[in-house]
Amino acid sequence: MSYISRYEYDKMTAETRDERMTWFREARFGMFIHYGLYSALGTGEWSQANENYTVGEYEALAADFAPKEGCAREWCELAKKAGAKYAVLTTRHHEGFSLWDSKVNPYNSMNACGRDIVREFCEACREFGLKIGLYSSLMDWHHPDGWKCANDREARARFLDYIEALNTELLTNYGKIDILWYDVSCPMENPESWDSVNRNARLRALQPHIIINNRSAMPEDFDTPEQGIHSSARDWEACMTLTRLGWGYVDEEQSLPFMISAKQILRDMHLCTCGGGNLLLNISPTPDGSVTPATRERMETVGKWLAVNGAAAYGKKFRTGPVYSANTLTAVSADEDCKTFYLWNWVWPKNGELRFGGYIDAPTRISYLATGEEIDFTHDGHRIILRGLPTEVPDKIAGVTVLKMEFAEKPRHIFRSYYPQMHNGTDFSEGYNK
Numbered sequence: 001m002s003y004i005s006r007y008e009y010d011k012m013t014a015e016t017r018d019e020r021m022t023w024f025r026e027a028r029f030g031m032f033i034h035y036g037l038y039s040a041l042g043t044g045e046w047s048q049a050n051e052n053y054t055v056g057e058y059e060a061l062a063a064d065f066a067p068k069e070g071c072a073r074e075w076c077e078l079a080k081k082a083g084a085k086y087a088v089l090t091t092r093h094h095e096g097f098s099l100w101d102s103k104v105n106p107y108n109s110m111n112a113c114g115r116d117i118v119r120e121f122c123e124a125c126r127e128f129g130l131k132i133g134l135y136s137s138l139m140d141w142h143h144p145d146g147w148k149c150a151n152d153r154e155a156r157a158r159f160l161d162y163i164e165a166l167n168t169e170l171l172t173n174y175g176k177i178d179i180l181w182y183d184v185s186c187p188m189e190n191p192e193s194w195d196s197v198n199r200n201a202r203l204r205a206l207q208p209h210i211i212i213n214n215r216s217a218m219p220e221d222f223d224t225p226e227q228g229i230h231s232s233a234r235d236w237e238a239c240m241t242l243t244r245l246g247w248g249y250v251d252e253e254q255s256l257p258f259m260i261s262a263k264q265i266l267r268d269m270h271l272c273t274c275g276g277g278n279l280l281l282n283i284s285p286t287p288d289g290s291v292t293p294a295t296r297e298r299m300e301t302v303g304k305w306l307a308v309n310g311a312a313a314y315g316k317k318f319r320t321g322p323v324y325s326a327n328t329l330t331a332v333s334a335d336e337d338c339k340t341f342y343l344w345n346w347v348w349p350k351n352g353e354l355r356f357g358g359y360i361d362a363p364t365r366i367s368y369l370a371t372g373e374e375i376d377f378t379h380d381g382h383r384i385i386l387r388g389l390p391t392e393v394p395d396k397i398a399g400v401t402v403l404k405m406e407f408a409e410k411p412r413h414i415f416r417s418y419y420p421q422m423h424n425g426t427d428f429s430e431g432y433n434k
Helices: 006-027 055-064 069-082 110-115 117-127 153-172 195-208 252-259 260-276 293-312
Strands: 029-033 088-092 131-137 179-183 237-241 278-285 330-334 340-345 352-359 365-368 375-378 383-385 401-405
Touching: 006 195, 029 131, 055 110, 069 088, 069 117, 069 293, 069 340, 069 352, 088 117, 088 179, 117 131, 131 153, 153 179, 153 195, 153 260, 237 260, 252 293, 260 278, 260 293, 260 330, 260 340, 293 340, 293 401
Parallel strands: 029 088, 029 278, 088 131, 131 179, 237 278
Antiparallel strands: 330 340, 340 401, 352 383, 365 401, 375 383
16 A cells, blocks of 8 residues: 655645646536435435434335436436536435445445446436546445544544545546545544545546545645635635535425525526636435426526526636626626626616726727627726616526626726725725716
8 A cells, every 4th residue: 555745745736736627627617416315315415314313224215215217317418408517426425325336335326226326427427528526425324433433543444444445446447537526524634534645645546637625634626615605715616505405305395495596506606707616506316316397497597598608607717706896786707818807797777777887997899798799888987887778688598697898908997986995904996086
């Protein structure tokens, strides 16, 4: 078994990170799929722990585990229609049930129903041109050493061997894998206890181009804020649910009032894009692996919108954040060279006019991104005024109209207001209050 120092490991991964992360930095949108035995309960992916099922009671669910034929293909086809560039599947959640033909873990889908769901998923991802992400929990409620490992040296050795053997199967038996998506480094809390450096080094040797998230008690390649969009100076991806109730399947009729709309999904996507991150949006298939109608409708609407407005989201972007702004009801994303701005409008004006403050330099052209039709505008002081706009919302797909604003060079910009606005001790209106 090979060993490497933390210094050597960090140096090795840093040297290849830009190359490995190139596709991720341009993808912007991925689809998460939470599916497992918990799906049958309809009370979320933490049911075993939250409802205190005994191991035996929970194991009994495997007898009725019966995903329908083609469910993985259905997921990936939906991801493609939604405009996602990659998909991540929970291959083994905290419940410890493996969705593949595992020789290491007999508690698996092949033994339960004769199906290797991971293989079906990987094949479907390739069919629809999606990058492949495999989620792998470190916490395990089923394995007898899953909790002993925190304080028992021999149990820890056995459990670490088990975790590495599981992930070795995933990274050996299914061709090229693009993401290893760890979750919950519990009950141990540091990389030394998990031997994360050595395990990840050995796993990377199996898949040299793989990227790994930050949930094995190591920073690795990218951060993963959950149920909240928090930008990072590093590469990052916000993982979000459609209902905000949970990740596993919950009765659709009762959870529907909590489900966000396609328009809200696009707002989350914008917040990720302008902060230099990705949106990983979760779906929760039903017990037989079907996608619910409400989920399908929202995801397909997002895909139709991206088909005509994708330039505002995909690709390398300038981290606009609060630096460049539009107005209260319109937000900005910008291409990497910061010469082309995309104005995502959430609430369309009924008076035929939009104003954007803070732009000292005038754009050369403003148009509707979806159609290319030019829009009349004037530049006055450090504000841009669009007039003669239609009273009805131009975007009929999701109600989010994108305006494309082009500049000859990166525009000079200040805080949008003429009026005193302090930020970190600086008045951004000073000198421009005319």
